[in-house]
Amino acid sequence: MLTKPKPFSILKAVLFLALASLALTACGTAALNNWPGLTASGDAIYTAQMQLKKIDAANGRQAWVYPDKADAKNLYYAPPAVTDGRVIAASYSNVVRMLDADSRNEIWAFTDVQDKGRFIAGPVVAGDLVLIPSTDHNLYALHLDSGKLAWKFTARNAIWGAVAVDEKLAYMPGLDHYLYAVNLTDGKLVWELDLGGPMLHAPVLGPDGLLYITSLNEEVIAVDTANRKVAWRQSVEGTIWNPPLLHEGRLYFGTDKASSGNKHIGKVYALDAKTGSTAWSEDTANPVIAAPVIFGGEIAFTTEGGDVFTKTPDGGNGWTRTITGKLTASPVVVGDHLIVGGTEMEHLLVTFDTQGKQDWTYDPPKN
Amino acid sequence: MWETLIITPFTNALLFIYTIFGQNFGIAIILFTILIRLITHPLMVSQIKGSTAMQSLQSDPRYKEIQEKYKDNREKLAQEQSALMKELGVNPFASCLPLLIQFPLIIGLYQSLYKAMANTPLDMLTLTRHLYPFMDITRILPINNQFLWMDLSQPERLYLPFLSFGIPVMAIIVMATTYIQSKLLAPPPSDNPKDQAAMMSNMMNLYMPFLMGYMGLTLASGLSLYFIVSNLIGILQYALLGKANWKNLLPKPRQARAVEPAQTQVKKAVKANRGKK
Numbered sequence: 334m335l336t337k338p339k340p341f342s343i344l345k346a347v348l349f350l351a352l353a354s355l356a357l358t359a360c361g362t363a364a365l366n367n368w369p370g371l372t373a374s375g376d377a378i379y380t381a382q383m384q385l386k387k388i389d390a391a392n393g394r395q396a397w398v399y400p401d402k403a404d405a406k407n408l409y410y411a412p413p414a415v416t417d418g419r420v421i422a423a424s425y426s427n428v429v430r431m432l433d434a435d436s437r438n439e440i441w442a443f444t445d446v447q448d449k450g451r452f453i454a455g456p457v458v459a460g461d462l463v464l465i466p467s468t469d470h471n472l473y474a475l476h477l478d479s480g481k482l483a484w485k486f487t488a489r490n491a492i493w494g495a496v497a498v499d500e501k502l503a504y505m506p507g508l509d510h511y512l513y514a515v516n517l518t519d520g521k522l523v524w525e526l527d528l529g530g531p532m533l534h535a536p537v538l539g540p541d542g543l544l545y546i547t548s549l550n551e552e553v554i555a556v557d558t559a560n561r562k563v564a565w566r567q568s569v570e571g572t573i574w575n576p577p578l579l580h581e582g583r584l585y586f587g588t589d590k591a592s593s594g595n596k597h598i599g600k601v602y603a604l605d606a607k608t609g610s611t612a613w614s615e616d617t618a619n620p621v622i623a624a625p626v627i628f629g630g631e632i633a634f635t636t637e638g639g640d641v642f643t644k645t646p647d648g649g650n651g652w653t654r655t656i657t658g659k660l661t662a663s664p665v666v667v668g669d670h671l672i673v674g675g676t677e678m679e680h681l682l683v684t685f686d687t688q689g690k691q692d693w694t695y696d697p698p699k700n
Numbered sequence: 701m702w703e704t705l706i707i708t709p710f711t712n713a714l715l716f717i718y719t720i721f722g723q724n725f726g727i728a729i730i731l732f733t734i735l736i737r738l739i740t741h742p743l744m745v746s747q748i749k750g751s752t753a754m755q756s757l758q759s760d761p762r763y764k765e766i767q768e769k770y771k772d773n774r775e776k777l778a779q780e781q782s783a784l785m786k787e788l789g790v791n792p793f794a795s796c797l798p799l800l801i802q803f804p805l806i807i808g809l810y811q812s813l814y815k816a817m818a819n820t821p822l823d824m825l826t827l828t829r830h831l832y833p834f835m836d837i838t839r840i841l842p843i844n845n846q847f848l849w850m851d852l853s854q855p856e857r858l859y860l861p862f863l864s865f866g867i868p869v870m871a872i873i874v875m876a877t878t879y880i881q882s883k884l885l886a887p888p889p890s891d892n893p894k895d896q897a898a899m900m901s902n903m904m905n906l907y908m909p910f911l912m913g914y915m916g917l918t919l920a921s922g923l924s925l926y927f928i929v930s931n932l933i934g935i936l937q938y939a940l941l942g943k944a945n946w947k948n949l950l951p952k953p954r955q956a957r958a959v960e961p962a963q964t965q966v967k968k969a970v971k972a973n974r975g976k977k
Contacts, residue, residue, distance in 0.1 A: 367822045450854070451819070462908055493821065510838075529841060548838075574825060597829065661822070
């Protein structure tokens with residue numbers, strides 16, 4: 334005789350399976366998260382935080398969003414590149430897309446092997462090429478107009494930082510401790526240098542050919558690109574999570590350093606770009622994760638504790654404001670607006686004028 | 701609390717193993733999973749003892765007699781069952797308590813795997829803050845995620861030159877090992893057709909491999925590797941303790957309709973239930 338299982342026993346089984354899947358998938362899929370990538374171009378801001386959004390810098394109104402709904406298979410966090418009314422954005426599914434900046438229509442899309450890697454770094458436009466490194470170890474050079482592959486260069490390991498370029502070479506930092514100089518014409522390696530630490534961020538190229546780069550082993554390194562050797566290296570207190578800002582012969586950046594217990598604080602630095610010597614430095618109450626930016630003739634820093642503050646180039650204090658959120662995204666400037674963003678924000682974007690007065694905020698429109 | 705007691709020590713241990721055993725994340729996952737399973741082995745032994753005692757209790761003639769006698773009086777049934785358990789020295793929590801203790805460790809292992817495979821700068825920032833002072837991030841990075849043909853931070857597919865699509869080999873192995881493990885660990889078929897525990901266990905055996913296979917298909921292959929190693933060690937542990945029912949893997953001889961396999965019974969019953977609705 335057959336026995337019917339009681340609905341309660343089926344319910345228990347289904348409930349267990351649902352809980353098990355929830356526990357496991359929740360632990361697993363939540364990991365693909367990052368702070369937003371911000372890009373300013375003309376009178377618009379582009380923000381990449383799961384979706385790509387174009388926002389009017391004058392009033393904070395959203396012009397468009399891509400894709401329409403957040404899609405785990407089509408996530409955007411890398412700051413997009415904008416050139417001649419076209420937006421180039423790279424996803425965590427190893428796909429690069431060019432969109433029309435007005436209509437957001439797709440112009441082209443490129444993928445080598447989908448899902449094999451991720452584009453953490455933002456794309457860089459160099460002449461008629463789009464250069465973009467991937468965690469699949471490759472630096473891809475795509476034709477700007479067609480999105481077709483011009484060449485690719487394979488590094489030893491994953492690449493997380495964007496490239497810097499001069500007329501002939503692309504300089505690419507590697508997690509594998511190597512700085513690669515790659516020929517822009519054919520993608521061949523010209524030279525490489527072991528800098529002794531993993532590099533997560535784009536290098537900054539100075540007008541005198543010195544290339545400034547930060548590494549996770551708490552160092553700022555200047556590489557003489559003409560002589561292919563380290564010009565100077567300077568140890569700092571704490572980890573640097575973004576490229577330095579080069580402005581009038583000085584490098585500005587902030588760090589994240591462990592304090593007592595589990596607490597983390599920060600420190601902001603100004604180094605002489607020629608020698609690496611410290612011009613000034615100052616402790617901050619919260620870690621500085623984002624790169625600083627020039628705003629109203631001063632240097633604007635943001636912290637993980639929600640502080641926005643400015644310093645004069647010689648280290649004098651400007652204004653300070655504090656908002657709710659972890660300001661981990663590197664801020665951008667459009668006209669007289671400083672736009673800040675990050676994670677766990679009360680408003681996704683917040684803007685300030687040069688006097689530190691808060692202006693518009695951006696939150697996604699409610700449907 | 702959870703982070704300090706479970707995730708942070710697990711993540712550091714995993715990365716420590718990674719740094720001293722050839723800097724291969726695949727090998728680190730295998731060794732770390734073995735280590736955790738060894739540490740939790742005593743819990744598993746006591747869980748097995750507890751469930752064996754429960755099984756012997758359920759096959760005791762007095763237990764069956766009580767069930768039949770008090771089938772319409774749940775309160776009295778519970779009282780009598782409890783008295784019998786006391787008499788035979790069976791602790792009803794002996795089988796589930798060790799499982800409850802193991803569960804957070806397994807979830808912690810899974811979460812620490814994900815944390816160690818930092819996929820974004822934000823993940824990396826979080827990871828560096830969880831490392832103990834003696835762990836040097838510059839020695840750990842870049843993490844070598846390459847193991848056999850896989851990138852352990854990505855869902856796995858094996859691409860063959862003559863196929864236009866990738867084969868999810870790891871997901872298939874996860875499904876197969878989960879199925880084999882659940883079959884080997886299944887208790888002997890109950891002779892009580894109303895045994896709800898047996899019916900539930902059969903449903904689990906049926907659906908769990910698909911659930912795990914789906915996870916293997918969509919999550920990073922490092923986690924698939926963990927699932928597979930964990931399943932294989934589980935099978936080995938049960939085999940060494942003499943508790944693996946290898947006969948369950950063999951096809952069953954055809955039986956008379958009256959004693960249809962429990963799974964078929966459950967399927968039919970579920971269909972009948974749906975039909976009613």
